Amino acid sequence: MFNKVLIANRGEIAVRVIRACRELGMNTVAVYSEADRTALHVRQSDEAYLLGPAAARDSYLRIDKIIEIAEKSGAGAIHPGYGFLAERDDFAQAVEDAGLIFIGPRPSAIAAMGDKAVARATVTAAGVPVVPGTEGEGDLRNEDLLDLAPAIGFPLLIKATAGGGGKGMREVRKLEDMPGLLESARREAEAAFGDGNVYLEKLIEGARHIEFQILADTQGNVIHLGERECSLQRRHQKLLEESPSPFMNDELRVRMGEVACKAAQSVDYLNAGTIEFLVDKDENFYFLEMNTRLQVEHPVTELVTGIDIVKEQIRIARGRKLRYTQEDIQMNGWAMECRINAEDPYANFIPSTGVLNSVIPPSGPGVRVDTGVYAGFEISPFYDSLISKLICWGETRGETILRMRRALEEYRILGVKTNIPFHQNIMDSTRFIAGSFDTRFVEERFSMDTPEDEREHLTTIAAVMAALVAHREGQQAAQIVRRSERDTSNWKWVSRWERMNR
Amino acid sequence: MKYIASVDDQSFEIEIRPNDQLVVNGEPVEADFQSVGDQPVYTLLLNGESFEALVYPSDRGVQVLLRGRLFDFVVEDERQRRLRQSSGGAAVQSGEYQLKAPMPGLIVAIPIEEGQEIKSGDDLIILESMKMQNELKAPRDGIVNRIRVNVGDNVDQNQVLLTLS
Numbered sequence: 001m002f003n004k005v006l007i008a009n010r011g012e013i014a015v016r017v018i019r020a021c022r023e024l025g026m027n028t029v030a031v032y033s034e035a036d037r038t039a040l041h042v043r044q045s046d047e048a049y050l051l052g053p054a055a056a057r058d059s060y061l062r063i064d065k066i067i068e069i070a071e072k073s074g075a076g077a078i079h080p081g082y083g084f085l086a087e088r089d090d091f092a093q094a095v096e097d098a099g100l101i102f103i104g105p106r107p108s109a110i111a112a113m114g115d116k117a118v119a120r121a122t123v124t125a126a127g128v129p130v131v132p133g134t135e136g137e138g139d140l141r142n143e144d145l146l147d148l149a150p151a152i153g154f155p156l157l158i159k160a161t162a163g164g165g166g167k168g169m170r171e172v173r174k175l176e177d178m179p180g181l182l183e184s185a186r187r188e189a190e191a192a193f194g195d196g197n198v199y200l201e202k203l204i205e206g207a208r209h210i211e212f213q214i215l216a217d218t219q220g221n222v223i224h225l226g227e228r229e230c231s232l233q234r235r236h237q238k239l240l241e242e243s244p245s246p247f248m249n250d251e252l253r254v255r256m257g258e259v260a261c262k263a264a265q266s267v268d269y270l271n272a273g274t275i276e277f278l279v280d281k282d283e284n285f286y287f288l289e290m291n292t293r294l295q296v297e298h299p300v301t302e303l304v305t306g307i308d309i310v311k312e313q314i315r316i317a318r319g320r321k322l323r324y325t326q327e328d329i330q331m332n333g334w335a336m337e338c339r340i341n342a343e344d345p346y347a348n349f350i351p352s353t354g355v356l357n358s359v360i361p362p363s364g365p366g367v368r369v370d371t372g373v374y375a376g377f378e379i380s381p382f383y384d385s386l387i388s389k390l391i392c393w394g395e396t397r398g399e400t401i402l403r404m405r406r407a408l409e410e411y412r413i414l415g416v417k418t419n420i421p422f423h424q425n426i427m428d429s430t431r432f433i434a435g436s437f438d439t440r441f442v443e444e445r446f447s448m449d450t451p452e453d454e455r456e457h458l459t460t461i462a463a464v465m466a467a468l469v470a471h472r473e474g475q476q477a478a479q480i481v482r483r484s485e486r487d488t489s490n491w492k493w494v495s496r497w498e499r500m501n502r
Numbered sequence: 503m504k505y506i507a508s509v510d511d512q513s514f515e516i517e518i519r520p521n522d523q524l525v526v527n528g529e530p531v532e533a534d535f536q537s538v539g540d541q542p543v544y545t546l547l548l549n550g551e552s553f554e555a556l557v558y559p560s561d562r563g564v565q566v567l568l569r570g571r572l573f574d575f576v577v578e579d580e581r582q583r584r585l586r587q588s589s590g591g592a593a594v595q596s597g598e599y600q601l602k603a604p605m606p607g608l609i610v611a612i613p614i615e616e617g618q619e620i621k622s623g624d625d626l627i628i629l630e631s632m633k634m635q636n637e638l639k640a641p642r643d644g645i646v647n648r649i650r651v652n653v654g655d656n657v658d659q660n661q662v663l664l665t666l667s
Contacts, residue, residue: 167633167634167635187610187611188635191610191630191635192633342632346572347604348636348637348639350604350605350636351605351631351632351634351636352604352605353605353606353631353632353659357541358539358541358543381605381606381607381631381632382632383632383633384632384633384634385632385634408570409569409570412543414541414542414543414556420570421567421570421571421572424569424570425570428570448572455571458568458569458571458573459509459512459514459573460514460526460527461546461548461553461555461568462509462555462566462568462571462573462575463507463509463514463516463526463573463575464507464514464516464524464526464531464533464546464548465535465544465546465553465555465557465566465568466507466557466563466564466566466573466575466577467505467507467514467516467518467577468516468518468535468544468546469544469557469559469564470505470507470559470564470577471503471505471518472537473559474579
């Protein structure tokens with residue numbers, strides 16, 4: 001059985017996996033691109049090998065090189081993290097073919113769930129409800145999609161067949177807008193996945209995005225670790241997740257949990273995975289997709305269940321039986337995760353690059369920070385903008401929100417713009433505090449503007465600081481001019497003067 | 503020295519006296535102002551209340567990020583203010599505008615043409631960076647003067663992409 005794990009990823013998730021390996025007494029092998037030589041995952045692992053140039057296709061997506069490095073270094077298993085190769089069945093297959101262990105599901109399950117048409121057909125056959133749409137009809141041309149659209153009804157979503165993470169996704173309100181939106185969706189999908197195929201799906205309004213964490217072992221045991229609420233999204237990118245969901249009740253959790261396990265069993269699932277559902281306000285729920293990998297937001301489940309999901313993944317990959325039955329799983333307290341991204345919430349969330357010249361993470365009771373960066377590290381344009389994940393735990397949702405507020409205020413990241421102010425505004429939003437939000441909340445009913453009463457006092461303070469800094473800048477500029485007027489000693493000036501007159 | 507800091511339609515008069523005494527809108531306050539560790543982080547004790555903020559001077563003014571709120575101030579001293587007032591106020595809406603790349607990336611689409619009339623908020627260029635397609639929008643109405651890049655170009659941060667008139 002393996003004692004050395006290669007982590008085929010970068011950033012915070014590579015660091016997260018290294019930590020789990022360390023705690024299990026396993027050695028780690030990192031891989032990196034030319035842009036990541038000094039990244040945290042390289043510094044923290046036992047061994048590290050160069051993959052190639054910065055662009056992902058030349059480095060983190062090079063299946064051949066990764067397997068070659070695993071063989072050379074004697075790693076017995078490969079953990080894919082999330083993103084990059086995590087949901088590529090050809091990668092999982094190549095790992096198996098090389099006689100190594102893939103820490104994740106079998107290639108057949110990745111393929112079945114990765115092809116959304118097959119996924120829908122499979123789970124439908126197992127009695128799991130799905131959202132109406134053209135998934136499973138194959139790769140349709142624009143004319144066919146335009147014909148089928150009225151039958152599904154508006155509003156609807158255009159989604160990338162190979163998609164994920166909101167890329168290649170567009171919302172259509174009326175038929176006239178559709179041709180243009182199809183073009184831009186295909187273009188984005190082509191750029192992101194090298195596959196411009198798209199499908200249509202009915203848009204469920206007032207929908208919540210709730211997902212269930214699954215663990216499955218080689219003996220066929222499948223359990224769920226409760227739900228995560230992921231409705232706070234912008235352009236279908238999750239920004240904040242919590243567990244449990246404020247929308248959930250015990251009865252619904254049992255029902256959805258059973259369906260989630262059933263969906264996983266329908267593809268003979270192994271290891272950790274996530275079943276995503278859309279839930280409408282009448283508690284109807286629809287299977288959305290299965291993520292056949294570790295999720296970005298797994299820590300919130302870890303904090304409420306007390307189970308280290310990454311360590312469980314490794315144990316499962318080593319062939320161990322699950323240590324828990326469904327009855328053992330208790331959710332204790334409340335956990336919340338804010339994704340801290342290098343983007344400017346005041347400028348349409350445009351990504352921000354640069355060197356982080358100072359990073360002071362929050363700490364104290366109930367606070368966890370998962371990150372792959374440090375002061376001096378450069379946020380490059382080659383990879384996604386996630387800098388870190390700030391996760392807080394509290395006994396109640398109220399305590400967790402207050403704790404998150406406090407932690408966000410402590411967090412200092414300088415050098416790039418971050419979305420910390422966005423999260424601070426969310427924590428102050430009465431709708432969020434009341435738990436009444438859906439997947440469209442951020443885009444439609446949330447603004448970064450400050451309420452009037454609080455604004456007045458703060459504006460005065462900010463004005464004072466602006467004036468003081470402007471004053472300092474002015475003084476410094478004046479000093480620089482004065483100093484350079486005569487930068488050498490008077491004696492030198494005299495001697496130069498004399499030489500000139502010789 | 504007297505400064506006038508304005509944001510939106512509000513303005514504040516802040517006087518900094520030689521001995522570091524501070525007068526805000528005519529009211530003397532007790533203030534202690536320090537920068538932290540050579541960073542754009544500043545701590546202010548104002549009548550005993552403690553504040554910390556990020557302050558970035560930029561070419562257009564001073565940005566203050568305080569308790570999750572961002573303020574875009576224009577700070578002028580008395581002389582600058584008088585000069586501006588005598589010249590009849592700054593004309594913001596005219597002159598040539600240069601659209602610069604906010605980050606390095608790849609031009610994936612240019613949905614407009616030279617000479618085209620555009621409205622504030624229209625997409626000018628789609629720039630791919632950090633795995634996202636970012637729509638760079640027009641800050642005001644105008645006419646596209648010159649497009650300096652082509653689809654497929656890799657651009658550097660602050661590179662001029664096009665100009666509006």
